[in-house]
Amino acid sequence: MSFTLYALLSKEESPPMSAEDLMSRLDAFFTRTTDFSSRFETIPFSNNKSVRLEWSGWSVVLTYSKGEEAKDDSIEINKRLGKSAPAALERIDRRIHVFFADDANQIHTTQIVDVMAFLESIDGAIIFDPQQNKLLNVS
Numbered sequence: 535m536s537f538t539l540y541a542l543l544s545k546e547e548s549p550p551m552s553a554e555d556l557m558s559r560l561d562a563f564f565t566r567t568t569d570f571s572s573r574f575e576t577i578p579f580s581n582n583k584s585v586r587l588e589w590s591g592w593s594v595v596l597t598y599s600k601g602e603e604a605k606d607d608s609i610e611i612n613k614r615l616g617k618s619a620p621a622a623l624e625r626i627d628r629r630i631h632v633f634f635a636d637d638a639n640q641i642h643t644t645q646i647v648d649v650m651a652f653l654e655s656i657d658g659a660i661i662f663d664p665q666q667n668k669l670l671n672v673s
Contacts, residue, residue: 535636535638536633536634536635536636537633537634537663537665538631538632538633538634538664538665539631539632539634539650539653539661539662539663539664539670540607540611540629540630540631540632540661540662540664541629541630541632541653541656541659541660541661541662542604542607542608542611542623542626542628542629542659542660542661542662543626543628543629543630543656543658543659544622544626544628544658544659544660545626545627545628546658547657547658548628548656548657548658548659549656549657551598551600551628551630552598553574553582553583553584553585553597553598555598556585556596556598556630557572557574557585559652559656560572560585560587560596560652563648563652563655564587564648564652567589567645567648569589569590570587570588570589571587571588572585572586572587572588573585573586573588574586575595577595577597580597582597582598582599583597584596584597585597587645587649589642589645590641592635592637592641592642592645593635594632594633594634594635594645594646594649595632595633596630596631596632596633596649597630597631597633598628598629598630599628599629599631600627600628600629601627602627604626604627604628604629605624605625605626605627607629607631608623608624608625608626608627608629609624611623611662611664612624614664614667615662615667615668615669618669620660620669623660626660630653630656630659632649632653634646634649650670653671654671659671
């Protein structure tokens with residue numbers, strides 16, 4: 535089953551980001567990974583450039599966005615979390631949307647964990663799982 539994660543990037547704590555920065559950071563993070571490739575692509579009906587990571591035919595697509603689209607996601611996430619939402623979550627207007635392809639045979643569990651570790655390595659990132667309506671990196 536495919537799934538999605540969001541990494542919301544706070545203005546105060548998270549570094550500057552662009553699609554190019556995202557690609558550069560991902561390539562550096564996965565530099566020692568075998569059977570790995572990355573490339574830019576544009577998702578239909580979107581103006582945002584995405585980064586596709588591939589391992590042996592399986593892929594993850596990460597899309598950085600900022601502005602109203604990202605802020606709308608933050609507002610929705612804030613509503614879903616209710617009182618457990620971090621302060622000022624609804625004002626975040628930068629995010630990375632991550633789409634993991636189906637891995638029914640659990641062949642790429644290591645890569646899934648590694649992508650999640652990459653997201654956690656971004657200073658100030660708030661990682662949200664919309665399938666479970668919960669934050670994944672709350673201390």
